[in-house]
Amino acid sequence: MSREHHYRPAVEWTGNQGSGTSNYRAFSRNHTVSAEHKPDLLGSSDPAFRGDATRWTPEDLLVVSVSQCHMLWYLHLCAVAGVVVTAYRDDPIGVMVEDDEAVGGGGQFVGITLRPTVTVRDPEMVPTAEAVHGDVGARCFIARSLNFPVAHQPRVSAEPGR
Template identity: 25%
Template sequence: MHEARVIWQSSGDFAANRYTRGHMWRFDGGAEVAASASPSVVPEPMSNAAAVDPEEAFIASISSCHMLWFLDFARQAGFEPRRYEDRATGALVRKDGTTWIPRVDLNILVTWAVAPDADTHTALHDQAHHACFIANSVKTEIVVNLLEDAP
């Protein structure tokens, strides 16, 4: 069982729709994260641009899950990634009265001790994608783009 507490305290004029959307995420391991509606959805000052919004957290959780599986599969295959960076992106889209994130792009750059060939690298990401709990839990299309390490 996983647990996340979401804690909000009223501040502002709630009836006039001028209240804070800032809140706190508290996780079972003790971490606390400032959270808010995205300023692209709720204008500041009712939102907090410095806080994590649900859309960012959704994209980050997909990216993080993929990375953790990828690292494990790389280890099992005898490869040693030295650095992994993903600039994951996704955008809210409104269609037929529903707003959602239909696609997340994982834009991944891996630096290796000794790099596998391109097919093996791609296969490790494919394995990770299919194993990822989060990817298996959403209807969003997840696209893996492998970036080349600049010399």
């Protein structure tokens, strides 16, 4: 039986500098992302599109969403498989290609590469821990919703002295 889940964050533009969107350079791309019981995220557009480099961009959040979803499923699947993960960090890379203005502008993501560094308790867990990464894509809600590939370049090691 399928279940439906609903998400209701709010996005509020905070970049009116007095004249609204009277021209392309007249407004800030700054905005606030909020949701009940969660801290606000300060957002903007990528600096290449006149955004604030100190704020989260939609592109950042897309890459982070894929990384978070992969990590959470990975940890779950490792627990089920008896792999004890003691540390996990991902430094993902997302690639977006911007279309030429001559063809209407815009753009799209063409791929995300997840690069998790995982530490497991015992050396004999390493092969299973590496293999589990390949099982995540079929389950990760975010990755399954994308129209571009998500690659994995995991590095798995055992705790020192084990």
